[in-house]
Amino acid sequence: MTHWLSVAVQTPAHSAVAGPLTYRSELPLTPGTLVRVPFGKREVLGIVWALADSPAPGWSEESSRAVSGALDGVAPLTSAWRQLVEFSAAYYQRALGEVALAALPPQLRDLSAVQLARRLKPRPIKSGAADADGPAKLSDPLIATESIALNDQQTLALAEFESKKGPFLLFGATGSGKTEVYLHAVANLLARDARAQALVMVPEINLTPQLEARFRSRFAPLYGGGAVVSLHSGMTNPQRLKSWLAAHSGAARIVLGTRMAVFASMPALKLIVVDEEHDPSYKQQEGARYSARDLAVYRGRLDGAKVLLGSATPSLESWHQSRPAGAGDPGGRYVRLVMPGRIGEAGFPKVRRVDMNHQPMKTVFSPPLLDAIRARIARGEQSMVFLNRRGYAPVLHCADCGWKSECPHCSAFRVFHKIDRTLRCHHCGFTERVPRACPACGNIDIAPLGRGTERLEEHLAELLAGETRPDGTPVRIARIDADTTRLKGALESQLAQVHSGEVDVLVGTQMIAKGHDFRRITLVAAINPDGALFSSDFRAPERLFSLLMQSAGRAGRDAAFITAGASGSEMWIQTFHPTHPLFEALKQHDYPAFAARDLREREAAAMPPFSFQALVRAEARTQDVAQGFLNAASAAAQTELAALPGFDAVMPRITLYGAVPMSVQRVANVERAQMLVESGSRSALQRFLAAWHEVLRQTRSLPAHKGLIRWAVDVDPLTI
Ligand code: ADP
Ligand code: ZN
Ligand code: ZN
DSSP: OOEEEEEEOOOOTTOSOOSOEEEEESSOOOTTOEEEEEETTEEEEEEEEEEESSOOTTOOTTTSOBOOEEOTTSOOOOHHHHHHHHHHHHHTTOOHHHHHHHTSOHHHHHSOHHHHHHHHSOOOOOTTOOOTTSOOOOOOTTSOSSOOOOOHHHHHHHHHHHHSOOOEEEEEOTTSSHHHHHHHHHHHHHHHOSSOEEEEEOSOGGGHHHHHHHHHHHHHHHHOGGGEEEEOTTSOHHHHHHHHHHHHHTOOSEEEESGGGGGOOOTTEEEEEEETTTOGGGBOOSSSOOBHHHHHHHHHHHHTOEEEEEESSOOHHHHHHTOOOBTTBOOOSSEEEEEOSOSTTOOOOEEEEEEGGGSOTTOSSOHHHHHHHHHHHHHTOEEEEEOSOOSSBSEEEETTTOOBOBOTTSSSBOEEETTTTEEEOTTTOOEEEOOSSOTTTOOSOEEEESOOHHHHHHHHHHHTTTOBOTTSOBOOEEEESTTTTOSTTHHHHHHHHHHTTOOSEEEEOGGGGSSOOOTTEEEEEESOOGGGGGOSSTTHHHHHHHHHHHHHHHTTOOGGGSOTTSOOOEEEEEESOTTOHHHHHHHTTOHHHHHHHHHHHHHHTTOTTSSEEEEEEEEESSHHHHHHHHHHHHHHHHHHGGGSTTHHHHGGGEEEOOOEEEEEEEETTEEEEEEEEEESOHHHHHHHHHHHHHHHHHHHHSGGGTTEEEEEEEESOSOO
């Protein structure tokens, strides 16, 4: 007997077939089964999406193709998983097959059935041996194997978590013991339910080894080495397949991962933790531009899993969503758990603002900041200085003729990297050796303008020359940014140097401010954070506040390292706007005050979370073509969609802005434009986008827009 199946396969973005394809099969395959099917001239991996009673209209047994085979040994994907994928594809405006197949480990797509069967064969387990693929052993005495007794605020937070349904936002200061609460929540779950699985997400790959070590040391003794697996893009394909299969089979009880892990197949998922939930890296920035944090909350509902978001500086979305009920306001959907105090003696660092208006022109390090750093070097404490710009100088400049190191392919300057004497474009990668003389006028006196971390490090080395540590040896300065950590393992070894105390002053980009547990650092300085105060991006202040709070949280994490008689840990801000409310709130360590003010402004301006946005981006050889396409699709929306049933209620709730060039409008000789769509109603926006997709596709096929290279929709964009 012939069965008709709809099968999700990877189809090109924006192709006419967005949904699953129809195939036939002699066997009645269960939905969720992985199959291999013919597709064009190839055979590809597919997922049985549904069983159909009859073929799609116009299809017959002769014209349709048969499933080549099912992947035996891999259980079907659950209905909750398929619903998650279906929702993601619809919500983020991508093809179902694209999202579904991208959510599987690459090797599952690429291995033949025979190769896969070989991988699935159980290998003999060496008795007592730890998992060979485990993380490098961190011989940190502070990583406890045994459970730590929770303090009062942790106990209260955990009790509320256990007694309510959630979703939860754990608002806990840096070092308040959030991770310990996650560990206990997971421990309780696994002890209570012999099958249950937990998913724990962190924003950065760099943070997974620390976290994995903590989870592994706690849970491997109880549940075996295979109980904890990681899933992130820094793993090799065989490792990823192995982790994925362990999660899918239920053998892995805990999956630790980055945003991609939100799609891990976990049939007994009962808990999802999203650590540092405010972090922008939870948003995928290509293909289906999903927010793993938002999907985690949705997935919790589908799987019946509790969701715990945690942060010291929550996203304003989550903060708003967890607001308590007030007069005339039923409150948010999330339960807010609060842990204000830090563990142990460690107090909050004192925030010191340096008014740069009172410093000589072109001051980079103000004298009081320098003195504070010197004092720490003399005491054997560490300082961290950050500046959000890498390279030596953002521009090279000729004072004679005005030439600047523009990138010939982008509307951006090439950055001067002194170390290898190159000019590098950070947008397209175009790199050249620094010219000996001005390419325009021949002047040999071309000079760097502004500064990046490389120059900052050099400058600091001059200023601190002659300083010595308590043992009489010269001061040691190190830099960590994307340039120094390009090689695999470089970041780990540089971090290890900082941890071991070999470094006295660490210079870097915001990369050093994230999550790392620098116990000996007692001073953090932001050299020039003002840019974000007046940015055109309405989320810039939120990101700055979070960055500064988080970096302040790096300081003084361990009271034991603050020497007797010292002034305690400090966060220094050099600013031309010392009385700005953002810095006032920072000084008080008062996230709620910052959030309340920023949310009031957003409400007044009808910005998210009080409205919902999508961006359509278009790329072409000229701005005219890119913008022309967007404006034409916008005009077509007004005329064509208005006629659809029910859209008389939708269209008035949608605002379509005109097409504008993107902030870096040309990259690698491609012009980029964008158009903002806004609505006070998420569902109206979703209905509009779903219907508009077809209009965009048709507009694109018109001869007038022949020069268009690509277009894509970004729902809930993080940067505008
Ligand atoms: P957060 O995730 O909020 O930054 P952590 O959970 O990492 O905080 O805790 C900070 C430090 O305090 C860690 O070294 C952790 O082991 C320790 N810690 C956490 N909870 C306790 C506790 N109840 N008793 C003693 N030490 C704790
Ligand atoms: Zn010149
Ligand atoms: Zn370029």
